[in-house]
Amino acid sequence: MTVSPLARPFPDMAPIAGVRLGTATAGYKAWARADVTLVELAPGTAVAGVLTRSRCPSPEVDLCRQRLPGGRARGLVINAGNSNAFTGLTGREAAEAQSAAAAALLGCGSGEVFAASTGVIGVPLPREKAVAGVTAAHAALGSASFHDATVAIGTTDTFAKGAVTTAMIGEVKITLSGIIKGSGMIAPDMATMLGFVFTDAAVSPDFLQAALAAANARTFSCITVDGDTSTSDTILAFATGAAGNSELTGWSSPGADAFAAALADLCRQLAQLVVRDGEGASKFIAITVTGAEDDRAAHRIAMSIANSPLVKTAIAGGDANWGRVVMAVGKAGEAADRDRLSIRFGTTEVAAGGAVVPGYDEAPVTAHLAGEDVDILVDIGPGDGRATVWTCDLTHGYISINADYRS
């Protein structure tokens, strides 16, 4: 697997107090790499999550959905190489058996264990391997770094993706560290990936959920690689409270805004890293839509541009084909005044008032498209709605990866 040309180095990520990691090889495929990860969380850790809107979710997603209202987590199990999705009763029982085994090892109730699996759909998680794997990962607790865990949860990822940030809550410094996997089947309605955020901040489950939902709306829900939404999308956030700040319980708690901003910043970094590992990606594309009726309309138009195969292939070819942007605006189904539309690539205005700008010089646009980062700005009309989304181009690499994934 060639590393994405848009890759970023894994950051220095110190351990988070109250979080211990272990990885092991369950052997879900014929490989020697670690493919099961167990995370032990200190008693009292708050948990929040956003999950795929797929109508055909995996049993692990069902399990998280059932357990999130409890608000507390002691363990997290992640399997790579088998998504366990669409595997009927057999898969459901395997997921439950694995989390029950983790609960017994950690000395907690099953309702405090969360789970996520990623890989091929339709093959039941092999129950014995899953239980043996999580047992081995438990024996290894404390020996794995965040980087080790990120590698162990990856599938078609070409580089390990993590991010870290800090914030001050009163006089207390808190840290947020996140890891994420995903490179294809990446689309809206939250993103399509497994991502895990750990913080030593003390946060109530309800406020953690509110802050995560707010961050998600502006980050994971604003990325797309191929418009395909996974059956297994999961973002979970865990707050151990070990930093000792006074607990954040709502938006009016002192420091709540700083925490939410740090969480959103972390989520944006993680979301953008997934786009940077988009299957076959050679360009990182930021699309901003302004002047729409409202933010929702702007988001829908931006996603229509980001998901257009014709826009994405044009950018792959370094072709300043802004006509395809007009096409994608038109098909979004939102109000757009053709005769007020303006489009910029980078800092160059290409079209305004419903037509190409007089004396348009393609040279600076072509130069902009030759770079790694491409910015497209579209002003739709006189409204206040705005949105930014991120995607990558569509290249031969995407076809090569996905026309032969299972073999």
Next chain:
Amino acid sequence: MTVSPLARPFPDMAPIAGVRLGTATAGYKAWARADVTLVELAPGTAVAGVLTRSRCPSPEVDLCRQRLPGGRARGLVINAGNSNAFTGLTGREAAEAQSAAAAALLGCGSGEVFAASTGVIGVPLPREKAVAGVTAAHAALGSASFHDATVAIGTTDTFAKGAVTTAMIGEVKITLSGIIKGSGMIAPDMATMLGFVFTDAAVSPDFLQAALAAANARTFSCITVDGDTSTSDTILAFATGAAGNSELTGWSSPGADAFAAALADLCRQLAQLVVRDGEGASKFIAITVTGAEDDRAAHRIAMSIANSPLVKTAIAGGDANWGRVVMAVGKAGEAADRDRLSIRFGTTEVAAGGAVVPGYDEAPVTAHLAGEDVDILVDIGPGDGRATVWTCDLTHGYISINADYRS
């Protein structure tokens, strides 16, 4: 340009009484081929049409939308190589000047001239070339066959696409002949193409519109190549009345059902030909969804499968990756009972009751996928809703064509 491996031969298409064709070279690009087509229609010809739902339509689409309520057509002008979309006032004036020139040549009002243009977006139709071209096409009226016209309206098409059918209205035999262009930017909300149907039947404009709308819903609106919707999609139907049947004025007119069935059959043939010329296509894929809540839900789920890059690349690779079908069902947003879902490839049941069938043997599925025609059948649950849509696979060919279209 390599001819699509899914191509079909152009049928024998005799002239339609009341329809005369002429083509000429306007020179919209640096080429010697015919790129402007004029169709002369006998006085009293009824016209109906369905047009793109794009919010950024071309001036030709605007012009058709304004003129269709008049119900009568004497002329049709088609330009290839320049879509004239998003060209502001200059483009609008060029389209109006060209149709005014056609009206003067044909001795009719501008309101009886229809127009369509296809090609690159954002370059105003060159007015002088457009007027000179249509004048030359007028001088050539009667010299062009349907095949000639089909070639003259094509752009990235790799083969000429036409269809013909007949029906009996009482004792009178009527003929319907259709030509179509399109191979990319092909997506729902009617399809994305220019298509023209000519019949010698006598049909009132209102009933022609009703029959065309009904046919469209089951044919052009059921195909997709890349999910992208053009600014210029146009299907127009013209009925000259030269066959001499008693005029069809509504669904209760004797012969109305036979006419509507023949029209739908013709439209289905034309729509499927566009898919067969899908950019880079190597497989023709029919997707049928049954058991949905209603037909609308079934159509939405079928389109979600048909537009999924992951499904389309798997089929390109001959990979029986039915898990991606589950993913696409899940992301459609319609009610789907994961635990009742069943999937067939060809005649082989792959999954049922929410899991792979016991003893599933992939061999017959792989053999089915090795053929040119792929059938995917998905039963969602106990509902009555059903839909069939057609698409093609997503291959390296699509990327090659679209990453370098303008150059």
